[in-house]
Amino acid sequence: MPRVGARVVLAYSGGLDTSAMAQQAQQLQLASLGRLTASIAHEIRNPLGAISHAGQLLAESPNLDDHDSRLTRIITGQSQRMNAIIENVLQLGRRTQTSPELIGLQAFLTDFLREFLQQQRLPAEVVAVRIEPENMQIRFDLTHLRQILTNLCDNALRHSRASSGNPRVELLGGLGLDRNRPYLDVCDHGEGIDADTVAHIFEPFYTTSAAGSGLGLYISRELAEANQAHLHYAPMPGGGSCFRLSFQDPRRQMQ
Ligand SMILES: Nc1ncnc2c1ncn2[C@@H]1O[C@H](COP(=O)(O)OP(=O)(O)OP(=O)(O)O)[C@@H](O)[C@H]1O
Ligand SMILES: [Mg+2]
CATH class of the missing domain: 3.30.565.10 (Histidine kinase-like ATPase, C-terminal domain)
Structure with missing residues (x-):
């Protein structure tokens, strides 16, 4: 009877090892994915900042008619939205370290x-x-x-x-x-x-x-x-x- 018990324990601890390895592999994959997405997000941030700044300067121009004002609002609004996506992607990259x-x-x-x-x-x-x-x-x-x-x-x-x-x-x-x-x-x-x-x-x-x-x-x-x-x-x-x-x-x- 003790042998059966021992076999059960072995099978159980084997299962744990596999899941620990799978978890480790997933962590490594996430870490490299995190680094890649974080660097892409980081690279996009500067040109996006320039677009947003140019849009704001344009919006302050005194000669804009209603149609052009609406277009500048779209530039500003969508730049903000892209910025939020970038911030979120950068957060996702940081998730690989848990303390x-x-x-x-x-x-x-x-x-x-x-x-x-x-x-x-x-x-x-x-x-x-x-x-x-x-x-x-x-x-x-x-x-x-x-x-x-x-x-x-x-x-x-x-x-x-x-x-x-x-x-x-x-x-x-x-x-x-x-x-x-x-x-x-x-x-x-x-x-x-x-x-x-x-x-x-x-x-x-x-x-x-x-x-x-x-x-x-x-x-x-x-x-x-x-x-x-x-x-x-x-x-x-x-x-x-x-x-x-x-x-x-x-x-x-x-x-
Ligand atoms: N408290 C809530 N009440 C009603 N709908 C919700 C609520 N929280 C989330 N949702 C729904 O789930 C969707 C996804 O939420 P999620 O927070 O992921 O994105 P978001 O709020 O639309 O955008 P972001 O979080 O980037 O501002 C929302 O667009 C909305 O349809
Ligand atoms: Mg939300």
Whole structure:
């Protein structure tokens, strides 16, 4: 009988080795892809800056008629959009390095929101935070968590503003059913997402917004996976969207 047990253990540890190797190979592939995309994005940034600057100077010209003004607005708007794509691609390149640390979620959110709301020029009232238990900890890369929450809060505020005129987001933290895995929900009472659209929202470059890059949710999910966490969508009862970030048990060290 012990031999059977030993065989089972061997088979199991063999499986672990293969997945560790596959993970390592994927990391290497991502690292070189990250370097390539980051250098392309970097090269595009300078000429794009020049186009955008020229467009702004043109827009200030006193002799523009309505038609030409509209064209300069297109140059400026689309340059901004391309710049957002470049910034996102550069972020994606940085994702290959993950430095997880133990974080007190409540204290982290207080710092994060102060900075985020200041940048967005929004008052503190637009965000409601409830974390239970208050001393909840997670293990995550700080820079990655900031990027994910910036993307999710930005979406929530934009969509709630579009549907009600009032930007509003709720951040609700708790422990999963097994009491080991913490989660953070980023919720809004915007228009929600219909079933056809939901199937695509995590795909790169999928967007329903004229100004968006469609990389926000894709990058957020990639960053979550790099930290052994998951990002999922769930509709809000009564309308609206909820994105749940389910973290790894913080007592587990990452491999
Ligand atoms: N809170 C939300 N409410 C309703 N729809 C959403 C919400 N968040 C995301 N979506 C949908 O998912 C799509 C993809 O979101 P994602 O954040 O990846 O890109 P984006 O917001 O369109 O562009 P970017 O993030 O570059 O500004 C959005 O275009 C929108 O259709
Ligand atoms: Mg977005």
